[in-house]
Amino acid sequence: MDIVITFVNGLDPLWQKQYESTTSTPILTKRFRDWGTLRYLFRGIERNMPFIRKVHLVVSSQSQVPEWVDRNEVDVVLHSDIIPAEHLPTFNSNTIELHMFNIKDLDEEFLYFNDDIFPMLPMRAEDFFQEGRGIIGMSRHLLSMDMFKKICRNSDRAARKALGMRPKCCFLRPQHICAPMFRSECSKAYEAVKEDILATLSRTRRAENITQYLFTDFAYLKGRIINRRQPSKHFSMAVASPEKIESYLRAPERALVCINDVQLGDKQYRAMHDMLHRVFEDIFPEKSKFEI
Numbered sequence: 449m450d451i452v453i454t455f456v457n458g459l460d461p462l463w464q465k466q467y468e469s470t471t472s473t474p475i476l477t478k479r480f481r482d483w484g485t486l487r488y489l490f491r492g493i494e495r496n497m498p499f500i501r502k503v504h505l506v507v508s509s510q511s512q513v514p515e516w517v518d519r520n521e522v523d524v525v526l527h528s529d530i531i532p533a534e535h536l537p538t539f540n541s542n543t544i545e546l547h548m549f550n551i552k553d554l555d556e557e558f559l560y561f562n563d564d565i566f567p568m569l570p571m572r573a574e575d576f577f578q579e580g581r582g583i584i585g586m587s588r589h590l591l592s593m594d595m596f597k598k599i600c601r602n603s604d605r606a607a608r609k610a611l612g613m614r615p616k617c618c619f620l621r622p623q624h625i626c627a628p629m630f631r632s633e634c635s636k637a638y639e640a641v642k643e644d645i646l647a648t649l650s651r652t653r654r655a656e657n658i659t660q661y662l663f664t665d666f667a668y669l670k671g672r673i674i675n676r677r678q679p680s681k682h683f684s685m686a687v688a689s690p691e692k693i694e695s696y697l698r699a700p701e702r703a704l705v706c707i708n709d710v711q712l713g714d715k716q717y718r719a720m721h722d723m724l725h726r727v728f729e730d731i732f733p734e735k736s737k738f739e740i
């Protein structure tokens with residue numbers, strides 16, 4: 449299986465210039481901030497997920513690729529390689545994620561990683577796919593008050609429409625962790641509701657968007673997802689202190705850790721940033737094959 453990672457460095461001057469010239473939405477720091485921890489995700493993959501065939505790094509332009517990335521080992525994929533030109537540039541993760549399946553030479557079975565998810569303990573291929581079915585926790589929700597949950601609801605309804613099913617009051621929401629996907633199923637779902645997808649694409653996030661949950665929901669409703677939570681721990685920087693996160697990282701009880709960014713003051717950001725680099729360097733001190 450492969451891994452697809454989407455990445456953005458909001459400090460890139462070229463990216464900032466393009467953002468400011470093509471959108472009217474202020475830059476949301478927590479969504480585009482680069483913590484400089486991508487190399488530790490790669491090190492975690494090499495150490496703890498040796499069954500991975502290829503890693504694809506999806507970025508908007510060449511200037512977004514960290515200088516330490518070994519392009520002989522990492523497949524660098526530009527937005528222009530997978531997203532129709534009329535929808536570029538885009539700064540909306542939903543637009544990007546909906547087109548991941550267009551990556552050239554992408555394996556039929558692949559995992560979608562955000563760059564805030566880290567493999568901390570050894571895993572097996574069977575932790576993600578078993579007998580032609582992906583593994584991820586699925587939950588049902590009724591209320592969709594905020595933008596994110598409205599997008600989740602949109603995606604559930606699109607998946608049901610793609611399968612000829614009627615919408616329901618409750619909507620599905622996959623576990624917030626790396627998502628197991630099937631390239632062929634993504635293509636089928638996309639084609640079935642292509643007009644709806646294209647009509648709701650936007651440069652920045654909006655409540656009418658559809659997200660990659662479309663693909664997970666579609667596979668689940670077809671019986672190709674096992675509803676079992678992956679062993680993971682989720683931290684929000686809004687409530688977890690640097691000390692609490694450090695303590696867990698040094699003695700993790702679950703294989704995957706997600707450390708979710710929030711709006712932080714400069715002092716809080718620096719404390720969290722320095723802690724993460726210090727701890728990850730202790731845990732993953734050796735360069736991976738993905739690094740020059």
